Amino acid sequence: MRRGGPAGTGAPFSCRSAGRPGHRILGGVTLATDIRQGVLRALADLHVPGRAVDESVAAELERFAHLMRDYPTRPGKTLRGQLLVWSARANGAANGGAAMILAEAIELFQNWVLVHDDIEDDSEERRGLPALHKQVGVPVALNVGDAMHMLMWRRLSDLPDAPPVDKRAALDEFTNMLLATAAGQHLDLAWVSAGRFDVTESEYLQMVTLKTAYYTVVAPLRLGAYCAGATPPAALESAAVDLGVAFQIRDDILNLGPGEGYGKEVAGDLYEGKRTLILAHLLANLRPAERKRVIGLLARPRGAKTAAEMDEVLQLMRERGSLDHAQRVAEERAARGLEGVRAWLGRLPDQAAASRVAGLLGDLADRSA
């Protein structure tokens, strides 16, 4: 019944090379490639009942499978998947099979949720190319995202259910991570939908804790522990949340930057009317008339916004120190989070792997991924 890989001892963390001890030590690039290939394999696993179909139908179903592979073949760093695999290794997971399955699943999640996020935000671009729904329309893209979600669960069903892997704990963690993300996304969307611009810093921080921190940092670190049969300490959660929040704030800051090579529209968040820490700070530090004007500009439908007006808002964010404030909060959160996570990492059995985890977290909190 179980399709888990063979029990290995110190094998590199790759599905294909599991059970070949000492074959190679995976660097970030190779691991990223392995995860990406695993994601594409999982998405090629579209089972359609084997009844004869017309050529036109077969061609359209082939296109369906092709659309599922669109976002995963665009450049992406697979940081969450890598973090999970190195956490598993740091925790002493001897065989990487379970960690690779979970790493692929978390990247599958990232990809399908981006397809749906882009519809929800009506984003123009994703990773330097038009968003999927801009290419094929909302109905087809929405359904493609659903099918990717289904295939994510099929991949998760491959998770071995034998020591050291705690499958139940891992699946519970995974589901909680999904629901936290959806709950955070709901807050974000509901505020936009209700035209609520008076979001406080406290509300913003709770929103991004749910929307970003769990799937970006908390779950990858904790899932790695479950792959090794370890129980992550309760204190890890809050440190990991700090890092995830720092990552999201930095992402929001980068979104308002010049945009070179970033693969997103410049100041896309302003066009989308996103609530950010930067905006919360700005609105709390404007005179009533300025505040009214900024809200008036941001509340317009996307198509009615001009570059000059968005520049005006951006300029205010610079002048009133909102960008600097957000940068400071991100740095504080990152420092506190790294300290907490390092306290945990220092006690783990594989210190070489633990230092890879710390390195990835440093990158993540420092720049966008």
Added chain:
Amino acid sequence: MRRGGPAGTGAPFSCRSAGRPGHRILGGVTLATDIRQGVLRALADLHVPGRAVDESVAAELERFAHLMRDYPTRPGKTLRGQLLVWSARANGAANGGAAMILAEAIELFQNWVLVHDDIEDDSEERRGLPALHKQVGVPVALNVGDAMHMLMWRRLSDLPDAPPVDKRAALDEFTNMLLATAAGQHLDLAWVSAGRFDVTESEYLQMVTLKTAYYTVVAPLRLGAYCAGATPPAALESAAVDLGVAFQIRDDILNLGPGEGYGKEVAGDLYEGKRTLILAHLLANLRPAERKRVIGLLARPRGAKTAAEMDEVLQLMRERGSLDHAQRVAEERAARGLEGVRAWLGRLPDQAAASRVAGLLGDLADRSA
């Protein structure tokens, strides 16, 4: 680790009453109520990490959970769930715990997929009330559907993994059912999106086989067998597909009917430009000029369609015998399917339950649910 119910012997098929043999024999109404309550319990299981949240955030998350319960609290027949439970019993499943979990999961699927379908089709109504996205907007509704999808999987994780239940087979069947439905939905949406009206009867039948037949009939019957550790015969699949296709054709016919008490817009499929067997027959039986006019009318954006024009198309469907043709095909498929399924049912251990399965299938093929 496992949260499966206690092993029972002939207990009624209810989670709450499992293990209380002879408590009561569930009729359709009671069983439907039990399934609906199970669905609502599953949707109340939204885990959000336990960090202190502001009152405004807590209230918005409560609204999120409330929106997930919107479609499941509207009147619905839970026919698929009931079919699954009676199939399990007919196959000799002694305890209904696994069947109830799967029945709730298939109804959770039905509900979240309707939320997304209504966005994809831009439907106005669902079960007599405005479609969810018409109430809360596309972004919030899309994300609500995703969270319901996640909670469906959480409910599936409760499935016991011990004889007689074949958990692996059941989860594989469930996933295949989901993917078949998504593939069928893709065909439907892709044809609409490409403005393709020249869909043949053969293409239509392949589309609805995937989109409707698997989750409506094939999977409920087969999943019931897996609950009892039985292996459904290969021949069951094609008979179940026939019934599912008959159901969908009847649904398409009813959609074009007078609409009293049906809870959908009158001729909504014409406004949505849906490809149906009726339309395929009509287009194949019109003179070129008529054909051009009908396609021209149907190809307009929804808002540009008038009731008079849609009536004109509907009248042609009556005159050219397209509705009668579809009715005949549905009746033939239903008769053939029922015959095949009855051959299987006749060999099952619990004949009283088997006759309930036959009754439900008769209803299903005969009218819409």
